[in-house]
Amino acid sequence: MLKRFNLKAWLLLLPALSFLIAFTHWPTLKSIWRSFTWARSDVAPSQFVGFENYQLLLEDPVFWKVFENNFWYAVGTVPTSIALAIIMALWVNSKIRGTSLLRLAFFTPTILPMITVANIWLFFYSPQIGLFNQLLALVGIEGPNWLGDPDLALSSLMVMTVWKEAGFFMIFYLAALQTLSPELYAAAKLEGASAWRIFRKITFPLLMPTTLFVLINAILNAFKLVDHLFILTKGGPNNESNLLLYYIYETAFSFLDSYYAATLTVVMLATLAVIALVQMLLLDRKIHYR
Protein backbone atom coordinates (compact mmCIF):
# COMPACT_ATOMS: atom_id res chain seq x y z
CA MET A 1 0.00 0.00 0.00
CA LEU A 2 2.73 2.40 1.06
CA LYS A 3 4.88 1.45 -1.94
CA ARG A 4 2.06 2.06 -4.38
CA PHE A 5 1.39 5.43 -2.79
CA ASN A 6 5.06 6.34 -3.14
CA LEU A 7 5.09 5.38 -6.78
CA LYS A 8 2.05 7.53 -7.47
CA ALA A 9 3.60 10.43 -5.65
CA TRP A 10 6.79 10.16 -7.67
CA LEU A 11 4.81 9.94 -10.89
CA LEU A 12 2.97 13.09 -9.99
CA LEU A 13 6.23 14.81 -9.15
CA LEU A 14 7.89 13.61 -12.32
CA PRO A 15 6.93 16.41 -14.76
CA ALA A 16 7.99 19.22 -12.44
CA LEU A 17 11.01 17.29 -11.24
CA SER A 18 12.31 16.54 -14.72
CA PHE A 19 12.17 20.20 -15.67
CA LEU A 20 13.80 21.21 -12.42
CA ILE A 21 16.61 18.72 -12.93
CA ALA A 22 17.07 19.48 -16.62
CA PHE A 23 17.11 23.25 -16.27
CA THR A 24 18.30 23.89 -12.72
CA HIS A 25 20.14 21.09 -10.99
CA TRP A 26 22.00 19.62 -13.95
CA PRO A 27 23.26 23.01 -15.24
CA THR A 28 24.31 23.93 -11.70
CA LEU A 29 26.35 20.78 -11.33
CA LYS A 30 27.74 21.24 -14.82
CA SER A 31 28.78 24.81 -14.00
CA ILE A 32 30.48 23.73 -10.82
CA TRP A 33 32.40 21.06 -12.72
CA ARG A 34 33.26 23.46 -15.53
CA SER A 35 34.62 26.01 -13.09
CA PHE A 36 37.40 23.55 -12.27
CA THR A 37 38.37 22.99 -15.91
CA TRP A 38 39.92 24.97 -18.75
CA ALA A 39 40.61 24.58 -22.46
CA ARG A 40 42.90 26.49 -24.79
CA SER A 41 40.14 26.93 -27.40
CA ASP A 42 36.62 25.81 -28.21
CA VAL A 43 37.77 22.73 -30.04
CA ALA A 44 40.51 21.70 -27.63
CA PRO A 45 39.56 19.16 -24.95
CA SER A 46 39.05 20.67 -21.52
CA GLN A 47 41.29 19.61 -18.70
CA PHE A 48 40.99 19.69 -14.93
CA VAL A 49 42.86 22.66 -13.49
CA GLY A 50 41.79 22.61 -9.84
CA PHE A 51 41.33 26.02 -8.31
CA GLU A 52 43.21 27.87 -11.05
CA ASN A 53 40.06 29.63 -12.29
CA TYR A 54 39.31 30.77 -8.78
CA GLN A 55 42.85 32.02 -8.39
CA LEU A 56 42.32 34.03 -11.57
CA LEU A 57 39.05 35.40 -10.19
CA LEU A 58 40.65 36.62 -6.99
CA GLU A 59 43.19 38.53 -9.05
CA ASP A 60 40.64 39.92 -11.52
CA PRO A 61 40.08 43.65 -10.78
CA VAL A 62 36.92 43.70 -12.92
CA PHE A 63 35.38 40.94 -10.80
CA TRP A 64 36.03 42.91 -7.63
CA LYS A 65 34.65 46.03 -9.30
CA VAL A 66 31.37 44.38 -10.37
CA PHE A 67 31.07 42.61 -7.04
CA GLU A 68 31.39 45.92 -5.22
CA ASN A 69 28.96 47.53 -7.67
CA ASN A 70 26.47 44.77 -7.04
CA PHE A 71 26.85 45.19 -3.29
CA TRP A 72 26.08 48.91 -3.49
CA TYR A 73 23.35 48.24 -6.01
CA ALA A 74 21.65 45.89 -3.51
CA VAL A 75 22.20 48.26 -0.59
CA GLY A 76 20.83 51.15 -2.62
CA THR A 77 17.77 49.45 -4.09
CA VAL A 78 16.54 46.84 -1.59
CA PRO A 79 15.73 48.91 1.53
CA THR A 80 14.43 51.82 -0.52
CA SER A 81 12.08 49.74 -2.63
CA ILE A 82 10.83 47.83 0.43
CA ALA A 83 10.17 51.04 2.35
CA LEU A 84 8.42 52.55 -0.65
CA ALA A 85 6.41 49.35 -1.13
CA ILE A 86 5.17 49.48 2.47
CA ILE A 87 4.26 53.15 2.22
CA MET A 88 2.42 52.65 -1.06
CA ALA A 89 0.63 49.56 0.28
CA LEU A 90 -0.49 51.41 3.41
CA TRP A 91 -1.70 54.24 1.22
CA VAL A 92 -3.72 52.19 -1.24
CA ASN A 93 -5.05 50.04 1.61
CA SER A 94 -6.61 53.06 3.32
CA LYS A 95 -10.19 54.03 2.75
CA ILE A 96 -9.65 56.90 0.34
CA ARG A 97 -11.27 57.47 -2.99
CA GLY A 98 -9.64 56.22 -6.16
CA THR A 99 -7.48 53.55 -4.56
CA SER A 100 -8.00 51.12 -7.43
CA LEU A 101 -6.52 53.66 -9.85
CA LEU A 102 -3.61 54.22 -7.48
CA ARG A 103 -3.03 50.49 -7.16
CA LEU A 104 -2.96 50.23 -10.94
CA ALA A 105 -0.57 53.14 -11.21
CA PHE A 106 1.81 51.67 -8.64
CA PHE A 107 1.71 48.26 -10.27
CA THR A 108 2.23 49.43 -13.86
CA PRO A 109 6.06 49.40 -13.74
CA THR A 110 5.89 45.74 -12.78
CA ILE A 111 3.79 44.61 -15.71
CA LEU A 112 5.96 46.44 -18.24
CA PRO A 113 8.83 44.32 -19.61
CA MET A 114 12.22 45.42 -18.31
CA ILE A 115 13.46 46.18 -21.84
CA THR A 116 10.52 48.53 -22.45
CA VAL A 117 11.05 50.19 -19.11
CA ALA A 118 14.73 50.66 -19.87
CA ASN A 119 13.93 52.30 -23.18
CA ILE A 120 11.56 54.73 -21.50
CA TRP A 121 14.16 55.58 -18.90
CA LEU A 122 16.81 55.90 -21.59
CA PHE A 123 14.75 58.81 -22.87
CA PHE A 124 14.37 60.22 -19.35
CA TYR A 125 18.13 60.09 -18.83
CA SER A 126 19.31 61.31 -22.26
CA PRO A 127 21.78 64.17 -21.87
CA GLN A 128 20.20 66.90 -24.01
CA ILE A 129 16.70 65.85 -25.00
CA GLY A 130 15.99 63.71 -21.92
CA LEU A 131 13.00 64.46 -19.72
CA PHE A 132 15.02 65.08 -16.56
CA ASN A 133 17.45 67.47 -18.17
CA GLN A 134 14.69 69.31 -20.01
CA LEU A 135 12.91 69.81 -16.70
CA LEU A 136 16.14 70.93 -15.08
CA ALA A 137 16.73 73.32 -18.00
CA LEU A 138 13.36 74.95 -17.23
CA VAL A 139 14.72 76.09 -13.89
CA GLY A 140 18.05 77.02 -15.44
CA ILE A 141 20.16 74.06 -14.36
CA GLU A 142 22.29 72.19 -16.82
CA GLY A 143 21.61 68.55 -16.10
CA PRO A 144 24.42 66.01 -15.98
CA ASN A 145 24.95 63.08 -18.31
CA TRP A 146 23.11 60.64 -16.06
CA LEU A 147 24.29 57.43 -17.67
CA GLY A 148 27.63 58.64 -19.05
CA ASP A 149 29.05 60.14 -15.88
CA PRO A 150 31.03 57.44 -13.96
CA ASP A 151 29.85 58.87 -10.64
CA LEU A 152 26.17 58.85 -11.60
CA ALA A 153 25.70 55.82 -13.85
CA LEU A 154 25.14 53.23 -11.08
CA SER A 155 22.90 55.56 -9.07
CA SER A 156 20.80 56.25 -12.14
CA LEU A 157 20.33 52.52 -12.61
CA MET A 158 19.31 52.22 -8.95
CA VAL A 159 16.61 54.87 -9.25
CA MET A 160 15.06 53.04 -12.16
CA THR A 161 15.26 49.70 -10.35
CA VAL A 162 13.52 51.09 -7.27
CA TRP A 163 10.78 52.49 -9.48
CA LYS A 164 10.39 49.09 -11.14
CA GLU A 165 10.53 46.94 -7.99
CA ALA A 166 8.57 48.91 -5.41
CA GLY A 167 5.23 48.37 -7.15
CA PHE A 168 5.85 44.64 -7.35
CA PHE A 169 6.62 44.34 -3.64
CA MET A 170 3.65 46.58 -2.85
CA ILE A 171 1.33 43.84 -4.07
CA PHE A 172 2.68 41.41 -1.46
CA TYR A 173 2.34 43.96 1.31
CA LEU A 174 -1.14 44.90 0.17
CA ALA A 175 -2.19 41.25 0.26
CA ALA A 176 -0.71 40.89 3.75
CA LEU A 177 -2.35 44.08 5.00
CA GLN A 178 -5.73 42.89 3.86
CA THR A 179 -5.51 39.77 5.99
CA LEU A 180 -5.03 41.85 9.16
CA SER A 181 -8.21 42.13 11.19
CA PRO A 182 -9.72 45.64 11.36
CA GLU A 183 -10.68 44.88 14.96
CA LEU A 184 -6.98 44.83 15.89
CA TYR A 185 -6.73 48.40 14.67
CA ALA A 186 -9.95 49.39 16.39
CA ALA A 187 -8.59 47.96 19.64
CA ALA A 188 -5.27 49.75 19.25
CA LYS A 189 -6.97 53.06 18.47
CA LEU A 190 -9.24 52.78 21.49
CA GLU A 191 -6.21 52.17 23.66
CA GLY A 192 -4.97 55.57 22.57
CA ALA A 193 -2.11 54.43 20.34
CA SER A 194 -0.92 56.95 17.76
CA ALA A 195 -0.79 56.06 14.06
CA TRP A 196 3.00 55.75 14.26
CA ARG A 197 2.80 53.53 17.33
CA ILE A 198 0.21 51.32 15.65
CA PHE A 199 2.48 50.93 12.65
CA ARG A 200 5.58 50.25 14.74
CA LYS A 201 3.99 47.90 17.29
CA ILE A 202 1.33 46.15 15.24
CA THR A 203 1.41 46.56 11.47
CA PHE A 204 5.15 46.23 10.94
CA PRO A 205 5.66 43.17 13.18
CA LEU A 206 2.66 41.45 11.62
CA LEU A 207 4.09 42.16 8.15
CA MET A 208 7.44 40.55 9.03
CA PRO A 209 6.75 37.23 7.26
CA THR A 210 6.05 39.22 4.10
CA THR A 211 9.13 41.34 4.67
CA LEU A 212 11.36 38.26 4.89
CA PHE A 213 9.89 36.91 1.68
CA VAL A 214 10.22 40.26 -0.08
CA LEU A 215 13.71 40.83 1.28
CA ILE A 216 15.01 37.53 -0.09
CA ASN A 217 13.37 38.19 -3.43
CA ALA A 218 14.62 41.76 -3.56
CA ILE A 219 18.21 40.71 -2.92
CA LEU A 220 17.97 37.90 -5.47
CA ASN A 221 16.60 40.41 -7.95
CA ALA A 222 19.43 42.81 -7.24
CA PHE A 223 21.71 40.10 -8.62
CA LYS A 224 19.35 38.69 -11.24
CA LEU A 225 17.87 41.73 -12.93
CA VAL A 226 20.32 43.03 -15.52
CA ASP A 227 18.10 43.42 -18.60
CA HIS A 228 18.23 47.20 -18.32
CA LEU A 229 22.02 47.20 -18.57
CA PHE A 230 21.74 46.01 -22.17
CA ILE A 231 19.80 49.14 -23.06
CA LEU A 232 21.10 51.78 -20.70
CA THR A 233 24.83 51.49 -20.08
CA LYS A 234 26.16 48.07 -21.13
CA GLY A 235 28.02 48.14 -17.82
CA GLY A 236 29.90 51.31 -18.69
CA PRO A 237 31.49 53.71 -18.44
CA ASN A 238 34.59 51.66 -17.64
CA ASN A 239 32.58 49.04 -15.70
CA GLU A 240 31.30 51.71 -13.31
CA SER A 241 27.72 50.42 -13.66
CA ASN A 242 28.56 46.79 -14.43
CA LEU A 243 26.89 44.10 -12.34
CA LEU A 244 27.89 40.51 -11.64
CA LEU A 245 25.38 38.77 -13.88
CA TYR A 246 26.04 41.12 -16.78
CA TYR A 247 29.77 40.48 -16.36
CA ILE A 248 29.07 36.75 -16.48
CA TYR A 249 27.10 37.26 -19.66
CA GLU A 250 29.92 39.31 -21.18
CA THR A 251 32.51 36.75 -20.19
CA ALA A 252 30.56 33.86 -21.64
CA PHE A 253 29.17 35.36 -24.82
CA SER A 254 31.36 38.34 -25.69
CA PHE A 255 34.76 37.10 -24.51
CA LEU A 256 33.65 33.47 -25.12
CA ASP A 257 35.33 32.19 -21.96
CA SER A 258 32.72 29.77 -20.66
CA TYR A 259 35.13 28.33 -18.06
CA TYR A 260 35.71 31.59 -16.31
CA ALA A 261 32.01 32.44 -16.69
CA ALA A 262 31.20 29.18 -14.88
CA THR A 263 33.57 30.16 -12.09
CA LEU A 264 31.87 33.55 -11.74
CA THR A 265 28.48 31.83 -11.74
CA VAL A 266 29.46 29.49 -8.92
CA VAL A 267 30.68 32.43 -6.85
CA MET A 268 27.42 34.26 -7.45
CA LEU A 269 25.30 31.23 -6.53
CA ALA A 270 27.31 30.70 -3.36
CA THR A 271 26.93 34.36 -2.42
CA LEU A 272 23.16 34.26 -2.89
CA ALA A 273 22.81 30.98 -1.00
CA VAL A 274 24.76 32.39 1.94
CA ILE A 275 22.68 35.59 1.98
CA ALA A 276 19.38 33.68 1.91
CA LEU A 277 20.56 31.32 4.64
CA VAL A 278 21.72 34.12 6.92
CA GLN A 279 18.42 35.95 6.48
CA MET A 280 16.36 32.92 7.30
CA LEU A 281 18.42 32.00 10.36
CA LEU A 282 18.62 35.54 11.70
CA LEU A 283 15.08 36.67 11.08
CA ASP A 284 13.07 33.50 11.35
CA ARG A 285 13.10 33.36 15.13
CA LYS A 286 11.98 36.95 15.45
CA ILE A 287 9.02 36.59 13.14
CA HIS A 288 5.53 35.82 14.28
CA TYR A 289 3.83 33.38 11.92
CA ARG A 290 0.15 32.78 12.20
Added chain:
Amino acid sequence: MLKVDGISRSYGDLKVVDQLSFTVNEGEFVALLGPSGCGKSTSLKMIAGLEVPDEGSIHLDGRDITQLSPGDRKLAMVFQSYALFPHLKVEENILFGLQARKVPKNEQKKRLDSVVELVGLGDHLQKKPGQLSGGQCQRVALARAIVAQAKLCLMDEPLSNLDAKLRNEMRTEIRALQQRLGMSVIYVTHDQVEAMSMADRIVLMNDGKVEQVDVPEALYSKPKTIFTAQFIGSPPMNIIGSGEDCRGIRPEHIEISEHGMPASVVSCDYHGADTIVLADVSAMGEGQKLIKIRYPGHAMFAPQQRLAIRWAPENEHKFLV
Protein backbone atom coordinates in the same frame (compact mmCIF):
# COMPACT_ATOMS: atom_id res chain seq x y z
CA MET B 1 -22.66 59.52 33.16
CA LEU B 2 -23.00 58.54 29.52
CA LYS B 3 -25.79 60.21 27.64
CA VAL B 4 -26.61 59.09 24.12
CA ASP B 5 -28.97 61.53 22.53
CA GLY B 6 -30.76 60.75 19.26
CA ILE B 7 -27.87 59.27 17.32
CA SER B 8 -28.51 57.91 13.82
CA ARG B 9 -26.35 56.19 11.24
CA SER B 10 -27.16 55.23 7.65
CA TYR B 11 -25.26 53.15 5.14
CA GLY B 12 -26.52 54.39 1.80
CA ASP B 13 -30.29 54.18 1.96
CA LEU B 14 -30.29 51.79 4.87
CA LYS B 15 -30.87 53.44 8.22
CA VAL B 16 -29.06 51.14 10.62
CA VAL B 17 -29.52 53.21 13.77
CA ASP B 18 -32.45 55.57 14.02
CA GLN B 19 -32.65 58.21 16.75
CA LEU B 20 -31.17 56.07 19.50
CA SER B 21 -31.22 57.60 22.98
CA PHE B 22 -30.36 56.13 26.35
CA THR B 23 -28.22 56.82 29.39
CA VAL B 24 -25.79 54.84 31.50
CA ASN B 25 -25.35 55.72 35.17
CA GLU B 26 -22.17 55.41 37.21
CA GLY B 27 -21.45 51.75 37.97
CA GLU B 28 -24.36 50.53 35.90
CA PHE B 29 -24.39 47.50 33.62
CA VAL B 30 -26.53 48.28 30.58
CA ALA B 31 -27.19 45.67 27.93
CA LEU B 32 -27.90 46.61 24.32
CA LEU B 33 -30.11 43.73 23.29
CA GLY B 34 -31.72 42.94 19.97
CA PRO B 35 -31.84 40.53 17.05
CA SER B 36 -29.02 40.37 14.48
CA GLY B 37 -28.88 43.46 12.31
CA CYS B 38 -30.84 45.67 14.70
CA GLY B 39 -28.01 48.20 14.86
CA LYS B 40 -26.69 47.45 18.33
CA SER B 41 -23.09 46.87 17.25
CA THR B 42 -23.13 50.02 15.11
CA SER B 43 -24.43 51.94 18.12
CA LEU B 44 -21.57 50.62 20.23
CA LYS B 45 -19.07 51.59 17.53
CA MET B 46 -20.44 55.12 17.52
CA ILE B 47 -20.00 55.33 21.28
CA ALA B 48 -16.46 53.98 20.88
CA GLY B 49 -15.71 56.50 18.14
CA LEU B 50 -15.07 53.87 15.46
CA GLU B 51 -18.10 55.18 13.56
CA VAL B 52 -19.34 58.74 13.38
CA PRO B 53 -23.06 59.32 13.86
CA ASP B 54 -24.92 61.22 11.11
CA GLU B 55 -26.83 63.12 13.76
CA GLY B 56 -27.27 63.25 17.51
CA SER B 57 -24.74 63.61 20.28
CA ILE B 58 -22.90 61.53 22.85
CA HIS B 59 -21.87 63.02 26.19
CA LEU B 60 -19.52 61.38 28.66
CA ASP B 61 -19.45 63.00 32.09
CA GLY B 62 -20.96 66.13 30.62
CA ARG B 63 -18.33 66.39 27.87
CA ASP B 64 -19.41 66.17 24.24
CA ILE B 65 -17.42 63.28 22.76
CA THR B 66 -19.44 62.86 19.54
CA GLN B 67 -16.58 63.95 17.26
CA LEU B 68 -13.67 62.82 19.43
CA SER B 69 -11.21 60.22 18.13
CA PRO B 70 -11.46 56.77 19.78
CA GLY B 71 -8.20 57.20 21.68
CA ASP B 72 -9.29 60.52 23.22
CA ARG B 73 -12.49 59.08 24.66
CA LYS B 74 -10.59 56.98 27.20
CA LEU B 75 -12.98 54.06 26.92
CA ALA B 76 -12.13 50.39 27.11
CA MET B 77 -13.57 47.78 24.80
CA VAL B 78 -13.81 44.01 24.64
CA PHE B 79 -14.29 42.72 21.12
CA GLN B 80 -16.18 39.69 19.91
CA SER B 81 -13.02 38.34 18.28
CA TYR B 82 -11.03 39.45 21.38
CA ALA B 83 -8.78 41.49 19.03
CA LEU B 84 -5.64 40.35 20.84
CA PHE B 85 -2.36 41.25 19.16
CA PRO B 86 -1.17 37.83 18.00
CA HIS B 87 2.54 38.66 17.99
CA LEU B 88 2.61 40.09 21.52
CA LYS B 89 2.82 38.18 24.76
CA VAL B 90 -0.18 38.21 27.09
CA GLU B 91 1.59 40.69 29.33
CA GLU B 92 2.34 43.03 26.42
CA ASN B 93 -1.22 42.72 25.22
CA ILE B 94 -2.60 43.79 28.59
CA LEU B 95 -0.14 46.66 28.93
CA PHE B 96 -0.46 47.90 25.34
CA GLY B 97 -2.79 50.76 26.20
CA LEU B 98 -0.90 51.82 29.33
CA GLN B 99 2.32 51.98 27.31
CA ALA B 100 0.60 53.99 24.60
CA ARG B 101 -0.71 56.39 27.23
CA LYS B 102 2.74 56.59 28.83
CA VAL B 103 1.67 55.43 32.27
CA PRO B 104 4.75 55.20 34.55
CA LYS B 105 6.42 51.78 34.66
CA ASN B 106 5.83 51.09 38.35
CA GLU B 107 2.17 52.01 38.02
CA GLN B 108 1.92 49.66 35.02
CA LYS B 109 3.42 46.86 37.08
CA LYS B 110 1.05 47.49 39.98
CA ARG B 111 -2.03 47.51 37.76
CA LEU B 112 -0.87 44.44 35.83
CA ASP B 113 -0.39 42.44 39.03
CA SER B 114 -3.81 43.31 40.37
CA VAL B 115 -5.64 42.67 37.12
CA VAL B 116 -3.86 39.36 36.54
CA GLU B 117 -4.93 38.35 40.03
CA LEU B 118 -8.52 39.39 39.28
CA VAL B 119 -8.94 37.39 36.08
CA GLY B 120 -6.58 34.56 37.01
CA LEU B 121 -3.97 34.65 34.25
CA GLY B 122 -0.88 34.25 36.45
CA ASP B 123 0.73 31.34 34.59
CA HIS B 124 0.17 32.65 31.11
CA LEU B 125 1.76 36.10 31.07
CA GLN B 126 4.68 35.05 28.88
CA LYS B 127 2.57 33.10 26.37
CA LYS B 128 1.25 34.37 23.07
CA PRO B 129 -2.50 34.41 22.35
CA GLY B 130 -2.13 31.51 19.90
CA GLN B 131 -1.10 29.25 22.79
CA LEU B 132 -4.21 30.03 24.84
CA SER B 133 -7.70 28.53 24.83
CA GLY B 134 -10.75 30.59 23.89
CA GLY B 135 -11.66 31.16 27.52
CA GLN B 136 -8.15 32.31 28.37
CA CYS B 137 -8.10 34.70 25.39
CA GLN B 138 -11.37 36.09 26.70
CA ARG B 139 -9.72 36.71 30.06
CA VAL B 140 -6.80 38.52 28.42
CA ALA B 141 -9.23 40.75 26.53
CA LEU B 142 -11.07 41.40 29.77
CA ALA B 143 -7.82 42.16 31.60
CA ARG B 144 -6.82 44.61 28.88
CA ALA B 145 -10.12 46.41 29.32
CA ILE B 146 -9.97 46.46 33.13
CA VAL B 147 -6.35 47.58 33.38
CA ALA B 148 -7.17 50.80 31.54
CA GLN B 149 -9.41 51.84 34.45
CA ALA B 150 -11.61 53.54 31.89
CA LYS B 151 -14.77 55.35 32.89
CA LEU B 152 -16.82 53.13 30.66
CA CYS B 153 -16.20 49.67 29.33
CA LEU B 154 -17.81 48.58 26.07
CA MET B 155 -18.35 44.89 25.38
CA ASP B 156 -19.34 43.65 21.94
CA GLU B 157 -20.78 40.13 22.23
CA PRO B 158 -17.73 39.07 24.21
CA LEU B 159 -19.00 35.57 24.97
CA SER B 160 -20.36 34.49 21.62
CA ASN B 161 -17.19 32.63 20.61
CA LEU B 162 -17.21 30.43 23.71
CA ASP B 163 -18.95 27.09 24.21
CA ALA B 164 -22.14 26.98 26.26
CA LYS B 165 -20.59 25.82 29.54
CA LEU B 166 -17.79 28.37 29.49
CA ARG B 167 -20.25 31.07 28.47
CA ASN B 168 -22.28 30.48 31.62
CA GLU B 169 -19.19 30.60 33.81
CA MET B 170 -17.84 33.77 32.21
CA ARG B 171 -21.25 35.41 32.47
CA THR B 172 -21.25 35.07 36.22
CA GLU B 173 -17.62 36.05 36.40
CA ILE B 174 -17.94 39.22 34.32
CA ARG B 175 -20.95 40.33 36.31
CA ALA B 176 -19.13 39.66 39.60
CA LEU B 177 -16.06 41.58 38.39
CA GLN B 178 -18.18 44.48 37.22
CA GLN B 179 -19.94 44.76 40.57
CA ARG B 180 -16.73 44.36 42.55
CA LEU B 181 -14.91 47.06 40.58
CA GLY B 182 -17.98 49.26 40.20
CA MET B 183 -17.43 49.42 36.43
CA SER B 184 -19.88 51.11 34.08
CA VAL B 185 -20.51 48.72 31.23
CA ILE B 186 -22.39 48.73 27.95
CA TYR B 187 -22.79 45.15 26.85
CA VAL B 188 -23.99 44.29 23.36
CA THR B 189 -25.65 40.92 22.94
CA HIS B 190 -28.33 39.15 20.97
CA ASP B 191 -28.72 36.60 23.75
CA GLN B 192 -31.62 37.54 26.01
CA VAL B 193 -30.37 35.20 28.74
CA GLU B 194 -27.10 37.13 28.92
CA ALA B 195 -28.90 40.44 29.03
CA MET B 196 -31.50 39.33 31.56
CA SER B 197 -29.02 37.70 33.92
CA MET B 198 -26.23 40.29 33.80
CA ALA B 199 -27.71 43.71 33.18
CA ASP B 200 -29.06 46.32 35.56
CA ARG B 201 -30.99 47.76 32.67
CA ILE B 202 -31.67 46.60 29.14
CA VAL B 203 -31.99 48.72 26.02
CA LEU B 204 -34.00 46.54 23.67
CA MET B 205 -33.49 47.50 20.04
CA ASN B 206 -35.36 46.53 16.91
CA ASP B 207 -34.73 47.78 13.40
CA GLY B 208 -32.39 50.55 14.56
CA LYS B 209 -34.88 51.95 17.05
CA VAL B 210 -35.27 51.59 20.78
CA GLU B 211 -38.15 49.28 21.55
CA GLN B 212 -38.05 49.56 25.34
CA VAL B 213 -35.55 50.57 28.03
CA ASP B 214 -36.18 48.94 31.38
CA VAL B 215 -34.89 46.74 34.14
CA PRO B 216 -34.97 43.04 33.21
CA GLU B 217 -37.97 42.21 35.42
CA ALA B 218 -40.06 44.97 33.83
CA LEU B 219 -39.07 43.89 30.34
CA TYR B 220 -40.38 40.45 31.16
CA SER B 221 -43.43 41.32 33.18
CA LYS B 222 -44.49 44.62 31.60
CA PRO B 223 -43.59 44.53 27.91
CA LYS B 224 -44.85 47.67 26.18
CA THR B 225 -44.89 46.26 22.67
CA ILE B 226 -45.58 42.92 21.04
CA PHE B 227 -41.98 42.85 19.82
CA THR B 228 -40.67 43.10 23.38
CA ALA B 229 -43.18 40.55 24.58
CA GLN B 230 -42.11 38.07 21.94
CA PHE B 231 -38.38 38.77 22.09
CA ILE B 232 -38.03 38.28 25.84
CA GLY B 233 -38.88 34.86 27.20
CA SER B 234 -38.54 31.45 25.67
CA PRO B 235 -40.65 30.22 24.07
CA PRO B 236 -42.00 33.65 23.12
CA MET B 237 -45.25 35.05 24.46
CA ASN B 238 -48.43 33.83 22.78
CA ILE B 239 -50.50 36.56 21.18
CA ILE B 240 -54.21 35.90 20.99
CA GLY B 241 -56.79 38.02 19.24
CA SER B 242 -56.16 41.19 17.24
CA GLY B 243 -56.98 44.87 17.07
CA GLU B 244 -58.66 46.19 20.22
CA ASP B 245 -58.70 42.76 21.75
CA CYS B 246 -55.06 41.77 21.42
CA ARG B 247 -53.83 39.83 24.41
CA GLY B 248 -50.58 38.17 25.29
CA ILE B 249 -49.94 35.30 27.63
CA ARG B 250 -46.62 33.64 28.38
CA PRO B 251 -46.36 29.86 27.86
CA GLU B 252 -45.28 29.40 31.48
CA HIS B 253 -48.41 31.14 32.76
CA ILE B 254 -50.84 28.84 31.06
CA GLU B 255 -52.21 26.08 33.22
CA ILE B 256 -53.68 22.84 31.99
CA SER B 257 -56.64 22.13 34.21
CA GLU B 258 -60.07 20.55 34.52
CA HIS B 259 -61.99 23.58 33.37
CA GLY B 260 -61.14 26.39 31.01
CA MET B 261 -60.84 27.24 27.38
CA PRO B 262 -60.77 24.38 24.92
CA ALA B 263 -57.60 23.52 23.07
CA SER B 264 -56.35 20.50 21.24
CA VAL B 265 -52.79 19.17 21.31
CA VAL B 266 -50.73 19.41 18.12
CA SER B 267 -47.39 18.17 19.42
CA CYS B 268 -45.22 17.88 22.50
CA ASP B 269 -41.57 18.86 22.87
CA TYR B 270 -39.84 17.41 25.93
CA HIS B 271 -37.04 19.63 27.36
CA GLY B 272 -36.17 17.80 30.57
CA ALA B 273 -37.41 20.09 33.30
CA ASP B 274 -40.54 20.85 31.33
CA THR B 275 -42.47 20.06 28.23
CA ILE B 276 -43.53 22.56 25.60
CA VAL B 277 -47.00 21.68 24.39
CA LEU B 278 -48.11 23.11 21.07
CA ALA B 279 -51.87 23.48 21.10
CA ASP B 280 -54.52 24.60 18.63
CA VAL B 281 -56.86 27.25 20.02
CA SER B 282 -58.72 28.22 16.84
CA ALA B 283 -61.93 27.75 18.82
CA MET B 284 -61.05 30.98 20.66
CA GLY B 285 -61.35 33.20 17.64
CA GLU B 286 -59.01 35.37 15.61
CA GLY B 287 -55.26 35.89 16.05
CA GLN B 288 -52.66 33.25 16.61
CA LYS B 289 -54.15 29.84 16.03
CA LEU B 290 -51.38 27.88 17.71
CA ILE B 291 -50.07 28.60 21.19
CA LYS B 292 -47.27 27.17 23.25
CA ILE B 293 -47.76 25.97 26.80
CA ARG B 294 -44.91 25.30 29.20
CA TYR B 295 -45.90 22.29 31.24
CA PRO B 296 -43.65 21.46 34.23
CA GLY B 297 -42.24 17.97 34.15
CA HIS B 298 -42.71 15.27 31.59
CA ALA B 299 -46.07 15.02 29.89
CA MET B 300 -46.81 13.28 26.68
CA PHE B 301 -50.21 14.24 25.39
CA ALA B 302 -51.43 12.43 22.34
CA PRO B 303 -52.05 14.59 19.27
CA GLN B 304 -55.67 15.74 18.94
CA GLN B 305 -56.15 15.23 22.67
CA ARG B 306 -58.58 17.81 24.10
CA LEU B 307 -57.28 20.03 26.88
CA ALA B 308 -58.79 22.71 29.04
CA ILE B 309 -56.47 25.69 29.63
CA ARG B 310 -56.63 28.78 31.82
CA TRP B 311 -54.45 31.53 33.25
CA ALA B 312 -54.58 34.11 35.99
CA PRO B 313 -55.93 37.44 34.74
CA GLU B 314 -52.93 39.37 36.13
CA ASN B 315 -50.65 37.43 33.80
CA GLU B 316 -52.51 38.59 30.75
CA HIS B 317 -51.00 41.48 28.76
CA LYS B 318 -53.00 43.87 26.64
CA PHE B 319 -51.60 45.38 23.47
CA LEU B 320 -52.99 47.82 20.98
CA VAL B 321 -52.14 46.93 17.41
